[in-house]
Amino acid sequence: DAGVTQSPTHLIKTRGQHVTLRCSPISGHKSVSWYQQVLGQGPQFIFQYYEKEERGRGNFPDRFSARQFPNYSSELNVNALLLGDSALYLCASSALRQGEQYFGPGTRLTVT
């Protein structure tokens, strides 16, 4: 079975630009969560979507938004990029809202 996939794998943007990251969950998984991980730290929770509805939001500015599509794939959008947004963005899917999470390989975003 295919695992969680994310695209793109790497991305370089300049300050002020906008970025869209994509995630496809494991087949049958209805929950998708997004995390930001900077080097040397644990993943920081951004959003959780379950059954296409936002179920949780972390302490991130409104420049961050997300959505989940009818096929349970998800997009994370970040507007007005700042240098501090440079990080690894991880997507995780789970069958249940509070079940074990399976992570994708991540998207490495570099903002210059």
Add this chain to the structure above:
Amino acid sequence: QQPVQSPQAVILREGEDAVINCSSSKALYSVHWYRQKHGEAPIFLMILLKGGEQKGHDKISASFNEKKQQSSLYLTASQLSYSGTYFCGTIYNNNDMRFGAGTRLTVKP
């Protein structure tokens, strides 16, 4: 609010044991443990629900002390493949997962 992990780092020789702790100041619904190797995504190890249960997986086991709001991960007879950063993830009543800062485990031959 993030859970607090200890120690921050540990170095072992193959065959030695280690304990990693995860503490919270808030009541926990569940605790998840993950291992992440450099340049890779975190891999799920196990989940513990409140109720004080213990779980085991090969030579890696964990416990959840609901009274102390603490979970411990036990690695026995460590192998080189155990090297990586271990994260605990905690879920509180609002269902959001919060990860600790991680414990870097290095197993040497």
